[in-house]
Amino acid sequence: MIQIEDLARLLKEVESDRVERTVAISNTDKFGEAICAFANDLPNNQQPGYLIVGANDNGSLCDLKVTDQLLQNLSAIRTDGNIVPPPSMAVQKFSFPGGEVAVAEVQPHTQPPVKYKNKIWVRVGPTKRVANDADEIILNEKRSSFSRSFDTMPCRDSSISDLSVSIFKLGYLEKAISPEALQANHREEREQLASLKFFDLKAGCPTNAGILMFGKNPEFFLPGAYIQYVRFKGDDVASEFDFEYKFTGDLFTQMKVMEEFIKSQIAKKVQKKLGDPYYYQFPPDAIKELLYNAIIHRTYQSNAPIKFYEFTDRIEISNPGGLYGQSAVNFPDTNDYRNPALAEAAKISGYVNRFSLGIRRAILELQNNGSRKPDFIKDNPNYFQVTVYRKEL
Numbered sequence: 574m575i576q577i578e579d580l581a582r583l584l585k586e587v588e589s590d591r592v593e594r595t596v597a598i599s600n601t602d603k604f605g606e607a608i609c610a611f612a613n614d615l616p617n618n619q620q621p622g623y624l625i626v627g628a629n630d631n632g633s634l635c636d637l638k639v640t641d642q643l644l645q646n647l648s649a650i651r652t653d654g655n656i657v658p659p660p661s662m663a664v665q666k667f668s669f670p671g672g673e674v675a676v677a678e679v680q681p682h683t684q685p686p687v688k689y690k691n692k693i694w695v696r697v698g699p700t701k702r703v704a705n706d707a708d709e710i711i712l713n714e715k716r717s718s719f720s721r722s723f724d725t726m727p728c729r730d731s732s733i734s735d736l737s738v739s740i741f742k743l744g745y746l747e748k749a750i751s752p753e754a755l756q757a758n759h760r761e762e763r764e765q766l767a768s769l770k771f772f773d774l775k776a777g778c779p780t781n782a783g784i785l786m787f788g789k790n791p792e793f794f795l796p797g798a799y800i801q802y803v804r805f806k807g808d809d810v811a812s813e814f815d816f817e818y819k820f821t822g823d824l825f826t827q828m829k830v831m832e833e834f835i836k837s838q839i840a841k842k843v844q845k846k847l848g849d850p851y852y853y854q855f856p857p858d859a860i861k862e863l864l865y866n867a868i869i870h871r872t873y874q875s876n877a878p879i880k881f882y883e884f885t886d887r888i889e890i891s892n893p894g895g896l897y898g899q900s901a902v903n904f905p906d907t908n909d910y911r912n913p914a915l916a917e918a919a920k921i922s923g924y925v926n927r928f929s930l931g932i933r934r935a936i937l938e939l940q941n942n943g944s945r946k947p948d949f950i951k952d953n954p955n956y957f958q959v960t961v962y963r964k965e966l
Contacts, residue, residue, distance in 0.1 A: 574663045574678055575623065581669070583623060584632040588699035590616045594628040596635045598643055602690075604677070605650050609689035610696040612660035613704070613712055614681035621681070622696070627674035634671035647677050654926060656689050657917040658682065658910075684725055684913050686712040686768060691751040691921075693768075706760065713767045713774055723873060724912040727776035728784045728794050735794075736779055736787045738762055740825055741771070745787070749921045770914040781873060782914040787823050795873050797893065800831070800864070802881040809884070824868065824915075828924045835860050839883070843964075852942055854963050855888060859938035863947075863959050865924055866931040867892035869916045870957065891958035896951050904951050905932035935959075 575583075583592050593607045604624060611622025626647070627637035647664045650656060661680040666673055686693045686709060693704035693712070704712065716725060742762075747755065749769055766772035771783030784791050791798040800820040806813045818834070820827050840857035844850065867879045872894030882889045896904060897911040910916045919925040926934075939947060943964060950958040 574665050575621075575676065577667055580623075580625075580667055580674075580676065584625070584628055584634075586632070588630065590696040590698055591618055591620060591622045592625065593623070593696075593699075593701070594625045594630060594632065596627065596629060596637070598626060598637070599646075601646070601650065604647060605655055605689040606692075606694045606701055608650055608660060608662065608677060608679050609656055609687050609692075609694040610701045611679035612656070612682040612687040613685050613693065613695050614715075615695040615697070615704070615708055615711065617715065619681055622679045624677040624679070625674050626676070627672060634669055634674065636672040637674065639666040639673040639675045643675050647675060650677075652930070654920055656687060657920055658684055658687060658913045660687060683716075684722065684770065685716050688749075691749060692754060703754070706764075709760075709764075709768050710774075716770070722911065722913055724782040724785070724914045725770055725773075725780050727773035727778050728781050729776065729778060731779050731784055731788075731794055733763060733766075733772070733779065735789055736766070736771075736783055737789055737823060738766075738787070740823060741766065741787045745769075745825060745918075745922065748923070770917070780914065782912070782918060785823070785873065785915060786825050786918050789823070791823065792821060796876045797878050798873060800827075800868070800879040800881050802834075802883070804883040805885070807884065808886055810882070812884075824918075825922060828865065828868070828919070828922065831864060832861055832924075835864070839888070852964060853944075855961060856938045856942040856944065859935040859942070859944075859961065860888065860890075862931045862935040862938070863890050863961065865919060866935075867957070869919055869925070869931075870894065870897060870911050872911060886963050888961045888963075889958060890961075891950075891956050893956055895954040895957055904949070905936075 588594060595603060597603055607624045627639065628634055644664050644666060651659050651662045660682050663678045666675055693709060694701055695704045695708050746765065763772050763774065766783060767774045770780060771786060772779050784794050785798060802818045803814050804816040806815055820831055835857050839855050839860055841854050842851040843854055864881060867890050871879060871892035875893035877893045879892045894911060936947065945962040948960040
């Protein structure tokens with residue numbers, strides 16, 4: 574985080590593409606747009622940007638008293654789901670003789686373009702604006718230059734003909750791009766896909782995220798890209814099974830199919846006796862959150878599928894790849910994304926409500942249902958597993 578001496582220097586300088594000052598304390602949209610623009614780092618400063626709350630345009634302070642609520646509100650912008658993908662950001666209070674300021678330090682994102690409420694914001698000198706076509710091309714090229722996550726890498730043997738472009742245009746695009754931007758959109762299909770991390774313009778082919786979300790046959794390129802559901806008659810995999818189902822195809826469609834499957838086949842309401850309140854043997858929202866978590870966090874380099882196994886007493890969901898970017902000691906209070914573009918797509922599609930909260934929401938749903946606390950295998954580098962127990966009568 575910036576030191577107070579450096580912050581004092583920034584307050585004396587004119588606003589730039591790395592600094593925005595404001596005396597507003599509740600203008601969430603203004604905060605979100607500024608954070609989004611700093612994360613995009615259009616000028617390629619490769620340095621953090623600073624939103625300074627409590628300072629006038631000329632750098633003088635407005636005698637603000639920074640409250641815990643203001644700091645919490647600023648911090649929440651990172652994960653409230655309006656900024657995708659979420660940036661790396663720190664928030665801190667600083668005290669000066671003329672007043673206090675709250676500072677959000679925003680790091681340049683490695684996976685631009687970053688959007689706030691479906692608009693890409695950038696800074697040009699001391700002003701911010703919605704990105705134009707030329708800005709988006711620059712941001713897409715930046716992402717290709719230092720792409721680090723598997724989902725944003727090009728799927729080299731594929732072409733745009735391997736994507737269901739109609740699903741992308743009719744089902745996803747209007748959710749991902751603001752109506753104003755769509756109305757003024759003059760981009761061709763490849764550029765539209767690239768702006769949302771589903772196509773690599775340099776490589777001339779879809780990304781792995783594009784194949785996973787909209788591919789006509791994702792398994793052809795990523796053999797483990799499916800979910801295997803099995804319902805066993807006993808309490809282990811050696812017992813006979815009476816039903817199995819394979820969820821395969823583009824995730825934009827299949828995640829909806831999974832949601833309906835959980836509601837109709839998994840979440841059965843029961844009651845101890847007539848007149849008692851109903852409860853779920855397996856709460857549907859908890860199972861959905863945990864299954865979607867496996868889809869977003871698994872490693873797709875593995876040929877193994879996600880295993881979705883139902884036994885007489887429990888459900889086990891396991892995915893290839895252990896915890897990513899965090900310690901098992903801090904789980905589930907801290908989180909990172911192995912597949913940030915896929916996580917962003919799940920959020921935009923409406924399958925994820927907020928970032929970093931899926932596991933905690935599932936635990937809360939189980940608790941509210943009166944179910945036993947789930948068990949996690951979180952210290953194995955090769956896979957991650959959660960066990961949800963059937964609520965007993």
